[in-house]
Amino acid sequence: MQSISYKRRKVSFTVEGAGFPLVLIHGFCEDSRVWENLTPELEAFQVIKIDLPGFGNSEALEDLSVEYFAEVIKAVLDHLDIKECILIGHSMGGYSTLAFAELYPDYLRGFGIFHSHPFEDTEEGKEKRQKSIDFILRNGTIHYVKQLIPKLFPPGFITSKRYLVDRLVFNASKYKERGILGGLIAMRNRTDRSHVLRNAKVPVLFILGKKDDLLPFEKQVEQCHLPDISTVHIFPHIGHMGQLEAPKKTGIAIRKFCDFCLS
DSSP states (O other): OEEEEETTEEEEEEEEOSSSEEEEEOOTTOOGGGGGGGGGGGTTSEEEEEOOTTSTTOOOOSSOOHHHHHHHHHHHHHHTTOOOEEEEEETHHHHHHHHHHHHOGGGEEEEEEESOOSOOOOHHHHHHHHHHHHHHHHHOHHHHHHHHGGGGSOHHHHHHOHHHHHHHHHHHHTSOHHHHHHHHHHHHHOOOOHHHHHTOSSOEEEEEETTOSSSOHHHHHHGGGSSSSEEEEEETTOOSOHHHHSHHHHHHHHHHHHHHHHO
């Protein structure tokens, strides 16, 4: 794993392959390891997997935001002298991808929103984020991630692949409290970016899970008509973690989208 220093904080990332750059951005309480099973489908690309600040091996600032996450992505690309890429973001990584697309559109040949959406939190959603923050401050992060991680998957998957869920819980339990709190605050404070999809000049990928209990399916579908050029994949038996629940299908969907962007 490589690293750079950005605003005096370490940002870690991996680079694999030598094709057109494909950047993968993980979600909340995850890190770049969640993409490992997709690698066989993406061998034709230079795959860059970044640990967002506060997660994995990257350090957090006091005040995190999705705009700061976008700055970090750009810093890694600049370090690697990459001027154009395809960017795919999962969940919170999707919010960061949209912020990047708004701030640095010239870097993108295409981008993807993976189990994510452009809309800001409702008031109820913001209250839930605050309740999570208060819970962590009272009880710590380990108890929080033990409750959070299983909710990302359909019950049947947890029964058959308990070891994957337990590994995610173990990894997330190692993150600093400041990083997890920062992620919650960044998501709570983010603004609506529907206009980024509406004004997109490049193709946009949507991957939706019909059994995703974190994101209402109607909200996921609502975004798909916004861009002029989009590719939509609806996985009927998948929850919020398609890269782990259906890595081959997810990898193929991303690969085909990348081929389309480059054609």
